[in-house]
Amino acid sequence: MEEKKVGLYGGTFSPPHQGHVNAAANFVRAMDLDRLIVMPAGIPPHKVVEDPVPNEARLEMCRLAFGEIDAAEVSDFEISKDGLSYTVDTLRYLYPAYGKIYLLCGDDMLLTLDRWRESSEIFRMAHIVCMRRYDTDASKLYEKAAEYGERFSASVTFIDADPLPVSSTDVREMLKRGDGAVAGFLSDAVLRYIKEKGLYESTLEG
Numbered sequence: 001m002e003e004k005k006v007g008l009y010g011g012t013f014s015p016p017h018q019g020h021v022n023a024a025a026n027f028v029r030a031m032d033l034d035r036l037i038v039m040p041a042g043i044p045p046h047k048v049v050e051d052p053v054p055n056e057a058r059l060e061m062c063r064l065a066f067g068e069i070d071a072a073e074v075s076d077f078e079i080s081k082d083g084l085s086y087t088v089d090t091l092r093y094l095y096p097a098y099g100k101i102y103l104l105c106g107d108d109m110l111l112t113l114d115r116w117r118e119s120s121e122i123f124r125m126a127h128i129v130c131m132r133r134y135d136t137d138a139s140k141l142y143e144k145a146a147e148y149g150e151r152f153s154a155s156v157t158f159i160d161a162d163p164l165p166v167s168s169t170d171v172r173e174m175l176k177r178g179d180g181a182v183a184g185f186l187s188d189a190v191l192r193y194i195k196e197k198g199l200y201e202s203t204l205e206g
């Protein structure tokens with residue numbers, strides 16, 4: 001087993017934006033990670049209609065976006081599996097090689113973690129790292145962390161970093177209406193890729 005601190009950052013990343021990259025960089029720095037595994041989620045068949053961007057394109061955009069973080073690597077583990085992937089399965093895949101994984105969670109996710117599939121297994125294999133994204137009441141988050149400590153002997157760390165106020169939904173909407181301001185929220189390489197491939201019904205010139 002590698003004696004390395006390995007983090008896991010999952011998401012749909014459609015597309016990956018600078019809010020994601022900023023969060024990932026803060027995660028690596030705050031936890032002093034040796035490796036960060038970025039894991040684009042497999043999109044279940046019923047969602048494919050709403051999201052016509054091929055999995056391969058999401059993978060490539062993640063490689064381009066997170067390439068600026070030395071410790072980051074993009075995994076196709078969830079995308080290569082058919083249908084929905086559960087965090088517990090991904091942890092079961094990583095845990096034998098790396099031991100306890102640092103799992104990045106948004107504040108909204110922290111509140112519902114105990115309802116995820118096999119949550120006690122998640123808490124056994126992962127050290128939870130929570131980063132604020134929304135204006136969730138801090139006392140609620142600390143209460144929840146304490147509850148997980150009691151019920152699951154879970155460990156939860158909070159990272160104090162300001163999120164960039166942007167979502168993939170915002171980015172997709174900006175691309176569709178041809179709003180050049182989107183360039184401020186995407187890496188140059190990702191924006192170039194989107195334009196080249198004509199993704200997200202982008203109406204941007206060039």
Ligand code: ATP
Pocket residue numbers: 010011012013014018019020023104105106109132133163164165166167168169170
């Ligand atoms: P969508 O708008 O399509 O729902 P999203 O921008 O929320 O997408 P996801 O791929 O769902 O992006 O996000 C992956 C993870 O990154 C989630 O845990 C999410 O909370 C977190 N995240 C997304 N945007 C930001 C941001 N601006 N700052 C910090 N964390 C973020």
